[in-house]
Amino acid sequence: MSDAVDAVRPGRAAEPPVLELQQVRCAFGDHVVLDGIDLAVARHEVVALIGASGSGKSTLLRTANLLEHIDDGRILLTGEDVSDPRVDADRVRARIGAVFQQYNLFPHLNVLDNVTLAMRLVHRVPKGEAERRGRELLATIGLEAKAGAFPDTLSGGQQQRVAIVRAIASEPELLLLDEITSALDPELVGEVLALVRTLKAQGATIVMATHEMPFARDVADRVVFLDGGRIVEEGPAREFFRSPREERTKAFLARVLSG
Amino acid sequence: MTEATSDWRPSALELERRAFRKRQTTRSVLVSLGSTAVVAVVLWIVVAGTPGAQAVRTSFFDLDVAIAAFPAVLEGLWLNLRVLFFAAIGVVIVAVVLAVARTLRGPVFFPLRFLAAAYTDVFRGVPLLIVLYLVGFGLPGLGLFPRMDPAFWGTIAIVLVYSAYVAEVFRAGIEAVHPSQRLAARALGLDHGQTLRRVVLPQAVRKVTPALMNDFVAMQKDVGLISVLGAVDAVRAAQIETAHFYNYTPYVVAGLLFIALAWPTIRLTDWVTGRMRAREQVGSIV
Numbered sequence: 001m002s003d004a005v006d007a008v009r010p011g012r013a014a015e016p017p018v019l020e021l022q023q024v025r026c027a028f029g030d031h032v033v034l035d036g037i038d039l040a041v042a043r044h045e046v047v048a049l050i051g052a053s054g055s056g057k058s059t060l061l062r063t064a065n066l067l068e069h070i071d072d073g074r075i076l077l078t079g080e081d082v083s084d085p086r087v088d089a090d091r092v093r094a095r096i097g098a099v100f101q102q103y104n105l106f107p108h109l110n111v112l113d114n115v116t117l118a119m120r121l122v123h124r125v126p127k128g129e130a131e132r133r134g135r136e137l138l139a140t141i142g143l144e145a146k147a148g149a150f151p152d153t154l155s156g157g158q159q160q161r162v163a164i165v166r167a168i169a170s171e172p173e174l175l176l177l178d179e180i181t182s183a184l185d186p187e188l189v190g191e192v193l194a195l196v197r198t199l200k201a202q203g204a205t206i207v208m209a210t211h212e213m214p215f216a217r218d219v220a221d222r223v224v225f226l227d228g229g230r231i232v233e234e235g236p237a238r239e240f241f242r243s244p245r246e247e248r249t250k251a252f253l254a255r256v257l258s259g
Numbered sequence: 260m261t262e263a264t265s266d267w268r269p270s271a272l273e274l275e276r277r278a279f280r281k282r283q284t285t286r287s288v289l290v291s292l293g294s295t296a297v298v299a300v301v302l303w304i305v306v307a308g309t310p311g312a313q314a315v316r317t318s319f320f321d322l323d324v325a326i327a328a329f330p331a332v333l334e335g336l337w338l339n340l341r342v343l344f345f346a347a348i349g350v351v352i353v354a355v356v357l358a359v360a361r362t363l364r365g366p367v368f369f370p371l372r373f374l375a376a377a378y379t380d381v382f383r384g385v386p387l388l389i390v391l392y393l394v395g396f397g398l399p400g401l402g403l404f405p406r407m408d409p410a411f412w413g414t415i416a417i418v419l420v421y422s423a424y425v426a427e428v429f430r431a432g433i434e435a436v437h438p439s440q441r442l443a444a445r446a447l448g449l450d451h452g453q454t455l456r457r458v459v460l461p462q463a464v465r466k467v468t469p470a471l472m473n474d475f476v477a478m479q480k481d482v483g484l485i486s487v488l489g490a491v492d493a494v495r496a497a498q499i500e501t502a503h504f505y506n507y508t509p510y511v512v513a514g515l516l517f518i519a520l521a522w523p524t525i526r527l528t529d530w531v532t533g534r535m536r537a538r539e540q541v542g543s544i545v
């Protein structure tokens with residue numbers, strides 16, 4: 001997994017952000033979910049998206065992954081405009097890893113096949129090579145013994161860890177995580193979050209929607225608060241939680257931290 | 260996992276429960292044997308007591324006729340089997356294409372969607388016998404095709420009708436696959452076709468396997484209808500033998516052979532259905 005670490009470190013002014021949203025707008029009928037979002041994510045940066053249920057966190061991640069239409073604005077991946085309809089969306093998605101809240105794994109494939117499917121079909125890695133790498137990745141999360149098991153025989157935490165490993169198997173430039181622990185029992189949350197910490201330590205670039213405020217504070221470099229389709233406030237994680245500036249942010253944090 | 264402790268002995272309570280369960284089992288077996296015997300005897304008395312019982316026995320259950328007609332009917336069944344084989348392959352291919360066509364989104368695919376929908380509507384509505392007559396006598400009459408065996412046209416007719424049913428079964432399966440599975444596949448970079456082939460269809464087929472096998476059982480006996488086109492299959496052979504012996508026993512022979520053909524699939528269907536239910540259920544008792 002260490003090959004996921006890029007030799008390039010931040011600080012080179014010329015390097016474009018890995019992901020950049022410019023004035024992104026997304027509406028379902030009359031319901032404007034994203035109303036002019038501007039967001040830039042640098043290489044090796046971990047950004048946490050927080051906001052009330054329905055504030056558009058999942059929608060934002062899906063638009064970044066070209067799984068949702070946008071009504072206006074641009075999406076740039078390492079400087080390339082991928083919201084251009086002439087761009088091959090499948091090729092773009094192959095450069096981005098994504099894990100959703102639940103139902104991530106394919107129930108008809110065993111764990112190893114789940115991890116290697118995209119390597120083989122999309123990245124044309126030969127079967128033997130893909131399986132070797134798949135086992136290696138499973139070993140890093142202590143699940144090499146489960147390579148032949150089917151997803152429904154795994155615990156929720158194990159399933160989500162396999163889903164994360166599957167997402168990073170093809171060494172994506174960007175990892176999108178959408179509330180990957182919210183369907184889990186509390187005692188299983190820790191093992192999944194530990195894996196995210198490891199990925200951060202290895203230099204992954206991550207945008208994650210989360211309800212786990214302590215985790216966002218400890219792991220994220222930056223926190224972005226979404227409300228009413230806009231970014232209301234953003235800032236370095238510790239500062240953001242210690243002294244939020246906006247009234248709406250304060251109200252939201254008071255609500256989630258008390259309950 | 261908990262290890263079994265080596266010095267464990269069933270408690271008196273558990274021993275008593277086991278003895279009770281054993282008594283229960285013995286009692287159930289006796290009751291079912293008894294009730295089966297009673298039903299059999301009653302049926303026998305009722306049927307044997309009817310005024311025409313003797314006549315029916317000689318004209319439908321004549322052992323000598325059965326033995327004499329058996330080889331011809333069996334040879335006819337071989338034709339049914341071959342038709343079944345090719346029809347099954349044809350049905351699966353056409354049905355998958357139809358089902359996929361009906362699930363395509365977007366205005367470009369409107370004509371395809373419409374045609375597929377019209378096809379399934381029409382061929383689920385028309386009786387198989389009528390399709391057989393139209394295809395078997397109508398299509399060769401056009402003079403467009405080289406001369407073909409009646410069994411060939413029979414196979415085509417069966418494929419036309421059954422693919423319409425099976426397409427609907429596949430479509431139900433495709434729609435039962437959770438949308439997030441499609442999303443997860445596309446997020447990995449799989450294109451539309453790869454997602455369909457490697458993620459959606461395999462799951463869809465698993466979901467509808469019992470229904471598909473049920474349609475296969477129905478098809479196994481409907482291949483007997485190709486006899487109306489003059490193909491010498493088991494039914495037609497039985498008809499010829501019946502005329503020869505002035506006795507209906509060959510039809511009974513053909514019927515029994517069709518049951519023998521279908522029985523393994525029927526049992527297999529039950530077994531597969533049961534196994535799938537067991538897999539999806541967590542509580543092993545209820």
Ligand SMILES: Nc1ncnc2c1ncn2[C@@H]1O[C@H](COP(=O)(O)OP(=O)(O)OP(=O)(O)O)[C@@H](O)[C@H]1O
Nearest residue numbers: 028033051052053054055056057058059060179209
């Ligand atoms: N395909 C869709 N069609 C119509 N409305 C949609 C669709 N997808 C999302 N929405 C709406 O967009 C809004 C934002 O949804 P989204 O799932 O992005 O919220 P979220 O911030 O992820 O919420 P949660 O914390 O509950 O996951 C919601 O009001 C939702 O109803």
Ligand SMILES: [Mg+2]
Nearest residue numbers: 057058059179
């Ligand atoms: Mg969400």
